[in-house]
Amino acid sequence: MTDPTHTQGDAGLAVPRRILGFERDAAGEWIVRLACGHRRHVRHRPPLSDYPWLADAAAREARIGAAIECGRCGRGELPADVAECRTTDTFDEATLPAGLRRDRTIRAGGC
Ligand SMILES: [Zn+2]
Incomplete structure (x- = not known):
C-alpha cells in the first residue's frame, strides 16, 4: 500500500x-529553504522539473508556506x-509512541 504522505519525485522517495x-546559489539557481531544515535546488526544466512560477517574484512569494x-x-x-541531541529506545510499528508519529519541528538553538 502506498503511503499518501510520500511521493515519488525526481529525487526518489520524497x-x-x-x-x-x-x-x-552562486550560479543563480533557485534554492528553497524548507521547514525541515533542508535546502533544495528547484529548476524549471520541463518535462522533468516543472516549476514555471520560479521566474516570477510574486508567484514565488505565494508559494511560501x-x-x-x-x-x-x-x-x-x-x-x-x-546534530543528534539524544536517542531513544528502538521502536517498531507496534511500539512507536503516538507523539513520535506526529510532525515535529527542529528545536532552535541546539541541544
Ligand atoms: Zn527535508
Missing part, C-alpha cells in the same frame, strides 16, 4: 515539506547544521 523562503517534496527527508538525512 516527503512534502513546507517552503520557508527562497535564495539563490506551500509544500514541496524533500528528497533528503525521504532518505532520512539530517540537515547539515543539525
Whole structure:
C-alpha cells in the first residue's frame, strides 16, 4: 500500500515539506529553504522539473508556506547544521509512541 504522505519525485522517495523562503546559489539557481531544515535546488526544466512560477517574484512569494517534496527527508538525512541531541529506545510499528508519529519541528538553538 502506498503511503499518501510520500511521493515519488525526481529525487526518489520524497516527503512534502513546507517552503520557508527562497535564495539563490552562486550560479543563480533557485534554492528553497524548507521547514525541515533542508535546502533544495528547484529548476524549471520541463518535462522533468516543472516549476514555471520560479521566474516570477510574486508567484514565488505565494508559494511560501506551500509544500514541496524533500528528497533528503525521504532518505532520512539530517540537515547539515543539525546534530543528534539524544536517542531513544528502538521502536517498531507496534511500539512507536503516538507523539513520535506526529510532525515535529527542529528545536532552535541546539541541544
Ligand atoms: Zn527535508
